Amino acid sequence: MQVVVLLAGVVDPKWRLDRLGLRPGTELADESGLPRRLSPFDEAALETALKLRDADPAVRVTAVLPGDVGSDALLRGVAAFRPDRAFRFDTSGLAPWDPRAAVRLLGLAVGAACGCPDLVLMGREFGDCDDGVLPAALAEAQGWRFCGLAHAVAIADGRFVAHRIRGPREELLRLPPPALVSITNDRGNRLRHPLMKNVMLAKRGPVEVVTPQAGAIPRAVVARSLAVVPPPQRGAGACRILSGPVDAQVAELAAYLRARRQAAAP
Amino acid sequence: MESMEADILIVGGGAAGFACALEAAERGATVLVLEKQPETGGSSAMSGGCLAFAGTEMQREQGIEDSAELLANDLKQLGGTDADPALIAAFATHQLETYDWLKAHGQVFSPALEASSGQSVPRVHTVDPADMVRLLAARCRTTGKVTLLVETAARRLQHDPAAHRVTGVLAEGRDGPIDIRARNGVVLASGGFSRNPDLVRQFAPDCEHAVFVGGAGNVGDGLRMAWALGADLRDMAQIKGTFGKHPTDELNNHSCLCVYKGAIAVNQDGRRFVDESLSYKLLGAACLRQPYGAAFQILDEPILRSGDNEVRILDFERRLEEGLFIQADTLEGLARQIEVPEEMLTKTVADYNAYVDSGEDREFGRKHLVHNHGALRRIETAPFYAYPSTAAVYGTYCGLRVDPAMHVIDVFGERIEGLLAAGEVVGGFHGNAYMTGSALGKALVFGRIAARTALGAAAG
Structure with a gap:
């Protein structure tokens, strides 16, 4: 049973993004020097894959992380969870702005993992450049069955059983392979912690990189600039973030509440 | 320049x-407190x-x-010959009045008292540390x-x-820049x-693999300023990580000490390596000498x-809810999950249980849960748990040499007048x-x- 988990990776939100723009000469956002980490949806997808292997040792998990050399540290972090194989699908110079190109790229990445996957798992949103369409678009492009927004997957009678919540109901979708399931984060699929031993071994181990053929991914959309656009002015009564020293914030909030109380008094 | x-x-x-500020203000002094961070609290607010x-x-x-x-005997026993008996005496003499002073200022303590590292009896009085610093700061403000x-x-300086x-x-x-004059003294x-990292590497190379936790401003400013004036240093060779920090969890900044409730510590080979009742500083040093600089605390459901x-x-249940404990119905299953040899882990637990029954730990001489407190307990009731643990340096626990009045002392044993710490x-x-x-x-x-010293010196 071949399970491929596609991981996007995002810039670690704990770090301040001092600048926003394209890296000179490329279509890539300039995130150089900023550490990357798995998004919550990546983590949920990876944990779902590991749970499938816990339940059935015949499951083989391959983790694929598209990215350039800046993602290698993150790949080592993924390797610490001991998937059967983990590699970076080299996207140096390729930008994921174009969903059609991104789908093509991810299809090649899965193909590099194994010829015929039984199950592909990915987060409900794939990184920062996805509007939530990539999982469905990839399944459509590859002709795989699809379930979106699942929070758990099990295997029963050779089929995948995807659990998802729809309003007040929990749905169970039975999908024969090959299938793609996008995973939403949930208390039950919170990513386990790697053992320190495996973290240290992964730090020392080699990084496998698979490079797609040049020109394999035709693109329709080209990014020419990336900039911050100030939000539109809000009207009176809109939210405002208090700033400055905490004491000053507390004083301002207290004054505001007092004024509201006085205004509301009969 | 402003002055x-x-x-x-x-x-x-x-x-x-x-x-220090509140004590001085209550005695009528004017006080200026400098904090280089945007918020007050420092490592105190992050502490346990x-x-x-x-x-x-x-x-x-x-x-x-x-x-x-x-209390003084416990501190002397723990600190050995490197601990200054005069400082221990100063702490022991004034700690109870400080407890009363805190309560008088409105500090509320958690009702439970626990025994932890180095304590012969339960004497951990627990507060919300960030709230405590805010309380002291608020009391300072009210003095005007x-x-x-x-x-x-x-x-x-x-x-x-x-x-x-x-x-x-x-x-x-x-x-x-601001030129600030202090009539009665500067307190670091x-x-x-x-x-x-540079100072840590200089003084604690053995802690290379430890996790470092502490206030963002803890970079040795005061230490270096006093050092530049010839201040003597103490305990610099005693920096150790504290045992019990989950090595890969980034959300909890505190250690978890299941060993003080009866767990054992095993390394990646499934073997115990230390008397688990020792101070968690010593446990941390022992842990860092193990393979991968990490260990597991092994416990059962009652523990x-x-x-x-x-x-x-000691907040185990919250960590269980956060998925930090690894759980299994059998010791063999637990061993598989933490990737230690099954036979070795089961033997280690069996041997330990036999030591508990016989009253003699023939390997490491453990006699109590923690220090001189608490009877050992068997590890026998499923489910079983492992808490991955390494050592974290929460504080450097070393620095300027002071006398019991908190005067900073220079390398020739003389006071640096006007400087306290x-x-x-x-x-x-x-x-x-x-x-x-x-x-x-x-x-x-x-x-x-x-x-009190700064003001007493002025009065004298």
């Missing part, structure tokens, strides 16, 4: 700084909130017999005598070489240096349920090991002593 003046100038807005007090009314109400003498400058860093006396500091504020309460959710280092920047108190609650306790007790 300012106060009776006492305090560098650092953590527990030591505000305890444990305070080691002895002989308190809480202990009496719970039938716990404790005293300043027993304390001025707090945030985002203002002390850069250099101003020194009169002829008198060998510190007269103030040169600080850097939001609007530029600027914390340790756990966030300064897990014996945790105390009011005490951060309190809190984590002080060395010589802990020595070889560490008692839970003695760092935060030291911050308060020594901070108040420093204030």
